Amino acid sequence: MTPKPKTPIARPGAHPASGRAPALLLRGIDKSFDGHRALQGASFRLGWGEVHALVGENGAGKSTIMNVATAVYAADAGEVIVDGRDVPLRGPADAMAAGLGMVHQHFRLVGSFTVAENVALALRGAGNNVTLPEAARLLSDRADELGFRLDAGARIDELSIAERQRAEILKVLLLGAGILILDEPTAVLTAEEARALLTLVRALAREGHAVVLITHKLREVAAYSDRITVMRQGRTVLDAAPSEGLDMGEVARLAVGEMPPTPPRVTARPGAPLLRIAGLSARRADGSPALDGLALDLAEGEVLGIAGVGGNGQSELVDLLSGLRRPDAGTIRLGPHDLVGASPARRRAEGLRVIPADRFDSAMAPGLTLAENLALTGVSSGRFGSRWLLDRARMRREAERLIAANEGRGGGPGTKAALLSGGNAQKLLLAREVSSDARLLVAHSPSRGLDLRATQAVHQAIADGVARGMACLLISEDLEEIMSLSSRVCAINNGRLSAPMPVAEVTPERLGALLVGHA
Amino acid sequence: MLEGALLIRRQRVPLGLWGATYAAGLVFGLALAALILVRLGVPAPALWQEFVVQTFLTSQGLGQTVTAMIPLVLVGLGTALAMRVQFWNIGIEGQLWLGAMAATWVSLHDIGPAALRLPLMLALSMLAGAFWIALPLALKLLWGVSEVISTLLLGSIAFFWVQHQLFGAWRDTATGFPTSPTLDAVERLPLLGWGQVHAGLWLALGAVALAALVIGVTRLGFYARAVGENRRAARAAGLPVLLIVCSFVLGAGALCGLAGAVIVTGTEFRLSQSIGAGYLFSGIVIAYLARSNPLAVLVVSFLLGGLYTAGGVLKVFYGISEAMVLLVQGVVLLSVLAAQLFADFRVETRRAA
Ligand SMILES: Nc1ncnc2c1ncn2[C@@H]1O[C@H](COP(=O)(O)OP(=O)(O)OP(=O)(O)O)[C@@H](O)[C@H]1O
Ligand SMILES: [Mg+2]
Numbered sequence: 001m002t003p004k005p006k007t008p009i010a011r012p013g014a015h016p017a018s019g020r021a022p023a024l025l026l027r028g029i030d031k032s033f034d035g036h037r038a039l040q041g042a043s044f045r046l047g048w049g050e051v052h053a054l055v056g057e058n059g060a061g062k063s064t065i066m067n068v069a070t071a072v073y074a075a076d077a078g079e080v081i082v083d084g085r086d087v088p089l090r091g092p093a094d095a096m097a098a099g100l101g102m103v104h105q106h107f108r109l110v111g112s113f114t115v116a117e118n119v120a121l122a123l124r125g126a127g128n129n130v131t132l133p134e135a136a137r138l139l140s141d142r143a144d145e146l147g148f149r150l151d152a153g154a155r156i157d158e159l160s161i162a163e164r165q166r167a168e169i170l171k172v173l174l175l176g177a178g179i180l181i182l183d184e185p186t187a188v189l190t191a192e193e194a195r196a197l198l199t200l201v202r203a204l205a206r207e208g209h210a211v212v213l214i215t216h217k218l219r220e221v222a223a224y225s226d227r228i229t230v231m232r233q234g235r236t237v238l239d240a241a242p243s244e245g246l247d248m249g250e251v252a253r254l255a256v257g258e259m260p261p262t263p264p265r266v267t268a269r270p271g272a273p274l275l276r277i278a279g280l281s282a283r284r285a286d287g288s289p290a291l292d293g294l295a296l297d298l299a300e301g302e303v304l305g306i307a308g309v310g311g312n313g314q315s316e317l318v319d320l321l322s323g324l325r326r327p328d329a330g331t332i333r334l335g336p337h338d339l340v341g342a343s344p345a346r347r348r349a350e351g352l353r354v355i356p357a358d359r360f361d362s363a364m365a366p367g368l369t370l371a372e373n374l375a376l377t378g379v380s381s382g383r384f385g386s387r388w389l390l391d392r393a394r395m396r397r398e399a400e401r402l403i404a405a406n407e408g409r410g411g412g413p414g415t416k417a418a419l420l421s422g423g424n425a426q427k428l429l430l431a432r433e434v435s436s437d438a439r440l441l442v443a444h445s446p447s448r449g450l451d452l453r454a455t456q457a458v459h460q461a462i463a464d465g466v467a468r469g470m471a472c473l474l475i476s477e478d479l480e481e482i483m484s485l486s487s488r489v490c491a492i493n494n495g496r497l498s499a500p501m502p503v504a505e506v507t508p509e510r511l512g513a514l515l516v517g518h519a
Numbered sequence: 520m521l522e523g524a525l526l527i528r529r530q531r532v533p534l535g536l537w538g539a540t541y542a543a544g545l546v547f548g549l550a551l552a553a554l555i556l557v558r559l560g561v562p563a564p565a566l567w568q569e570f571v572v573q574t575f576l577t578s579q580g581l582g583q584t585v586t587a588m589i590p591l592v593l594v595g596l597g598t599a600l601a602m603r604v605q606f607w608n609i610g611i612e613g614q615l616w617l618g619a620m621a622a623t624w625v626s627l628h629d630i631g632p633a634a635l636r637l638p639l640m641l642a643l644s645m646l647a648g649a650f651w652i653a654l655p656l657a658l659k660l661l662w663g664v665s666e667v668i669s670t671l672l673l674g675s676i677a678f679f680w681v682q683h684q685l686f687g688a689w690r691d692t693a694t695g696f697p698t699s700p701t702l703d704a705v706e707r708l709p710l711l712g713w714g715q716v717h718a719g720l721w722l723a724l725g726a727v728a729l730a731a732l733v734i735g736v737t738r739l740g741f742y743a744r745a746v747g748e749n750r751r752a753a754r755a756a757g758l759p760v761l762l763i764v765c766s767f768v769l770g771a772g773a774l775c776g777l778a779g780a781v782i783v784t785g786t787e788f789r790l791s792q793s794i795g796a797g798y799l800f801s802g803i804v805i806a807y808l809a810r811s812n813p814l815a816v817l818v819v820s821f822l823l824g825g826l827y828t829a830g831g832v833l834k835v836f837y838g839i840s841e842a843m844v845l846l847v848q849g850v851v852l853l854s855v856l857a858a859q860l861f862a863d864f865r866v867e868t869r870r871a872a
Contacts, residue, residue: 034529034865073525074525322755323754323755324754324755344757347757348757356755360749361751361752362749362754363752363756364749364752365745365748365749365752365753366749367748367749368744368745372741372745376745376752376753376756377757379738379742380757380758385738387738388739389737389738390736390737390740
């Protein structure tokens, strides 16, 4: 084994040298999981100094092909050529040594360690015995070069999502990655944070790095990338440059197929007042306030958007509304009833429905079949059998109906929910929750991680419900989502809610000020 | 050259593969056990005779195996039910002791008319087992106390309580040994006319059938599955989570208590310090191997019963030490457990180019 260099920073070529071999070349990649063909002859070509967007619908194989590139998976067939050298990569460590670094959607950082400790851990794991102060210096030097600040001594779990992401990117860079692969990095960021990240990515490309950006947001693609690759059902269907007069509508069609002609629009016809929350307060496990005297009103047939950076009390609000948690103070009135002491069952009976940010956290069970998940909330009403016996045939038929109605792909009634793509699972969850007797829908980041088509389907389901008179409390980090569905918008910051403003008066600047302000 | 291997979780495990890995694990374990026993001086032909013919293929041997199986089914089922709602019952022996004590208490005080004595003993043993598991259940529900610790500790407390009774008030005055006096004829489970096999068999089979029905076709069984798979989702969906958890956990305690009474009234006819030993280990192994499926509990208990019967034979007729018998049994069980890996995962090898 050759000794590792003491400083890990292997810089890629300083300029996007033409004539140089591509940074990464994947050809004819096949990969099956248990007979399911995730990749079928897929290819990908990444040049030095370019930001290369990889787009495609949920389940297209984007993460899989990049996991093949970084040798997390072994391909069944095909070749992986890094910087012109056809050296077999036998595992993630080999890939790292070859200069490939991937930032997964779920970060790989130790929460109870500081940023510097995480970096030192990774460097030592790669055979570079840095001391903690050395790691901290490397970190702050690199951060300075890239023009942002990161406290090397801060514990990971005290950082915001965006900061964690930067820590992860820095870690990968310090490990010597010349090729950086970011899997849906902006899915969890607000518009402001996303812009900062994409600017950083451009700066890295200018330094000569090659960057792969997996994303569902075509707007980012158009503005920030040099090339676009579109994948569809395990195949590469397009590799082109936006500068060559590429039509983004065409890209969207290639990525997710024909879109419905018009995106859903909610025409608000606010009716009688339905939900009134006052003085709602709750604490986190560590005693700090998560929600601080929150108050809001919502009428039937209206969508109230709550914008905000994640971790400002949104999850607590959702749990308080669904009844999984009790508030320290405050009232939640739905029509004439005070729900604070009511069980989740009572709340459902009153017409309250909830789409949590993570469906497998508190809405669906990954180990149950689709039929079971879809019947979960309906069994108690006697729709699927008597008080004692269960009518599984009925559950099956109902699941078949819902799956067909949502042009569901990827599974039948007997498929385990965990095997469904995010978009398909979310569509079915909405079909279950937005039934005719739903009076209030609480939706938390309902389109997070979904492709364009699935996002539209989800928004359509919400719009349809609202048109029937359902009220919707839409909690999201995605400003675009909020703006397209809500009639009024408030900002949540540190557990407090700003006064609502009509959507027509909302500008990104005004909202931005509310999101970070300490009013 | 083999450079390493990856484990890929299978999206679903085909039934045939599942059965095949079990069988392969069993065969591998038995072969390893045979190797050990031959090295210890047991003649190879005798192994076949004892392990297979005498435990499963002769009427007498089969009877012994079935007798050993009866309490195993009850504790295995008890553990499996609790596991289904994510309650880790490590206090199986404690509930078993309480059940055995309850039955003994009824017998010592001749409570109730003779005709109802036995049913009363069995019923009370179930109540006692349920009571003993209700304590850790309450601690968990009220204050989040880990049931792993509390059930385990209550198991020890139950054993000390048994000793306290046997060395004190309940000691058999006729023999002076620390056992309770033998049961009257009306207090024993009737024999079925097949070796030592007693009517406890019907109780065990009935319990399996009931559990299979509840889990398979009832609303309660479906709810329990949902609670086991994702408790938060079950709560948010409005399911009566508390009721489900309590009924399954208390049912588990009752079955373990019943196992204690069945041992006392079916095979031992008295309470002694040794009747409960090993059931904690067995219960967990059975529930795990059976993946909490009641019908599979029956099959696994049967095989384990055979393993224990053969172990007894080895001890008595071939002078194999208790420790070696445990080792051999452990080897077989470990092989079967380890073989599950190959059902759950596909092994993908990486080779150097
Ligand atoms: N480890 C795995 N085991 C089994 N199947 C898998 C595994 N990883 C991915 N798949 C399947 O392979 C296909 C491609 O998945 P992949 O995660 O690459 O999609 P993606 O394009 O990244 O989608 P998304 O936009 O939802 O992240 C999917 O059908 C998925 O279910
Ligand atoms: Mg992906």
